[in-house]
Amino acid sequence: MAEAALxxxxxxxxxxxRYPLFYGYLSAVxxxxxxxxxxxxxxxxxxARTYWYSQFxxxxxxxxxxxxxxxxxxxxxPGVVRMAQNVIPFLFALSASRVIAKAxxxxxxxxxxxxxxxxxxxxxxxxxxLAGLVALALYYAVPLGKNLKGxxxxxxxxxxxxxxxxxxxxxxxxxxxSAWQILQxxxxxxSLIFWLVALWSYAPxxxxxxxxRLEVDYQALLKATRRGLGTTRTRLSRTIGS
Amino acid sequence: VTAALITLLALTTSVVVAHWRTRLMTRRLxxxxxxxxxxxSLWQGxxxxxxxELGGALFDSSDWAVVRRxxxxxxxxxxxxxxxxxxxxxxxxxxxxxxxxxxxxAKAVRSSAALSVSGELRLASEFFAFQLLxxxxxxxxxxxxxxxxAALAGYSIDISRRLKEAVxxxxxxxVSFAGTGVTAQPQQESRPAxx
Numbered sequence: 001m002a003e004a005a006l007x008x009x010x011x012x013x014x015x016x017x018r019y020p021l022f023y024g025y026l027s028a029v030x031x032x033x034x035x036x037x038x039x040x041x042x043x044x045x046x047x048a049r050t051y052w053y054s055q056f057x058x059x060x061x062x063x064x065x066x067x068x069x070x071x072x073x074x075x076x077x078p079g080v081v082r083m084a085q086n087v088i089p090f091l092f093a094l095s096a097s098r099v100i101a102k103a104x105x106x107x108x109x110x111x112x113x114x115x116x117x118x119x120x121x122x123x124x125x126x127x128x129x130l131a132g133l134v135a136l137a138l139y140y141a142v143p144l145g146k147n148l149k150g151x152x153x154x155x156x157x158x159x160x161x162x163x164x165x166x167x168x169x170x171x172x173x174x175x176x177x178s179a180w181q182i183l184q185x186x187x188x189x190x191s192l193i194f195w196l197v198a199l200w201s202y203a204p205x206x207x208x209x210x211x212x213r214l215e216v217d218y219q220a221l222l223k224a225t226r227r228g229l230g231t232t233r234t235r236l237s238r239t240i241g242s
Numbered sequence: 243v244t245a246a247l248i249t250l251l252a253l254t255t256s257v258v259v260a261h262w263r264t265r266l267m268t269r270r271l272x273x274x275x276x277x278x279x280x281x282x283s284l285w286q287g288x289x290x291x292x293x294x295e296l297g298g299a300l301f302d303s304s305d306w307a308v309v310r311r312x313x314x315x316x317x318x319x320x321x322x323x324x325x326x327x328x329x330x331x332x333x334x335x336x337x338x339x340x341x342x343x344x345x346x347x348a349k350a351v352r353s354s355a356a357l358s359v360s361g362e363l364r365l366a367s368e369f370f371a372f373q374l375l376x377x378x379x380x381x382x383x384x385x386x387x388x389x390x391x392a393a394l395a396g397y398s399i400d401i402s403r404r405l406k407e408a409v410x411x412x413x414x415x416x417v418s419f420a421g422t423g424v425t426a427q428p429q430q431e432s433r434p435a436x437x
Binding site for chain 1: 300339345347351362368391
């Protein structure tokens with residue numbers, strides 16, 4: 001229902017095409033829920049397999065949400081894009097190398113011993129990428145706008161709660177199952193509420209103003225900042241060491 | 243895992259509450275004494291941030307030695323509390339001036355296609371090292387007061403100077419320390435640039 005409301009808001013506000021990957025992800029979640037209801041009623045034996053295959057498809061589509069945030073948040077800031085092009089692949093390599101190494105050792109080519117563990121490992125990669133993006137946006141004070149902030153908060157919350165729940169379910173086993181059945185839909189519903197509030201209407205990131213002058217002066221500015229920081233440090237060491 | 247998480251949460255909460263309480267006490271003490279009005283910077287002078295002369299006076303223990311010798315214990319305690327509050331405020335504003343410098347830099351370079359990734363990473367590492375150092379100092383001043391911290395810092399600076407002298411005696415005439423851009427030159431006192 002909440003996914004349908006979100007899609008309806010985007011259609012009504014005519015901004016569905018502004019965030020195609022995000023709304024693509026939401027549509028996939030909605031379709032999958034409907035499909036699972038039908039399969040559960042008509043072919044119950046195929047439910048578990050369909051659930052897990054579609055879950056992995058959703059994890060992949062979730063990467064699209066991270067990509068959407070990256071594309072929309074940073075495209076007006078070439079300096080931050082340049083930084084992200086170096087930092088994000090590094091974070092990806094760091095988090096994905098563990099997944100690839102585990103998959104390499106597995107006879108089924110899956111990183112986890114269980115499907116839960118595999119999903120958790122893939123979610124860790126997403127969380128690392130999203131954390132890197134948020135850190136860059138905060139460091140460079142990139143204005144995000146209400147829509148992107150909502151996407152980040154909602155998806156970040158969903159990833160964080162998923163990681164905790166998947167780890168708990170994997171470690172505690174069946175004893176956590178009943179709690180998980182309540183926690184998982186509740187946390188996803190909370191994410192949907194964040195998205196619904198933030199994406200009720202179109203509110204893009206504000207455009208940068210008066211920031212196109214700095215092409216040649218970058219090195220001078222870097223030196224000036226380092227000098228300023230050095231002066232502050234000297235001030236501290238003189239004071240304490242005096 | 244649950245116990246560790248609860249302990250971590252309790253520790254974080256305690257640190258946050260202690261920090262918030264100290265900030266509140268510092269501001270109240272300074273306002274009480276008429277040193278500052280709420281939301282007002284304590285320091286006046288050229289350039290951003292607190293001046294080193296004032297900081298030097300705050301961390302100087304000579305006054306403290308006299309007060310401890312001559313004044314009654316409650317008076318000495320009050321003196322130490324006030325000095326601690328001022329020293330903490332000085333450190334906080336020094337951190338703030340460094341943060342505002344970095345914030346201005348980040349806002350200025352975010353649209354520059356000429357941005358150098360290595361330069362930015364080096365700058366960020368210097369900034370975070372500075373923040374870490376001032377954070378540790380803040381905690382130490384909060385726990386022990388400014389006089390003991392200054393003595394400890396002076397001792398460690400003295401040790402590092404001796405260590406540097408020893409290294410210069412052993413190493414060849416001119417050595418570049420890898421990655422730091424610092425060169426060691428014997429018989430030449432390295433002094434920080436004037437403000």
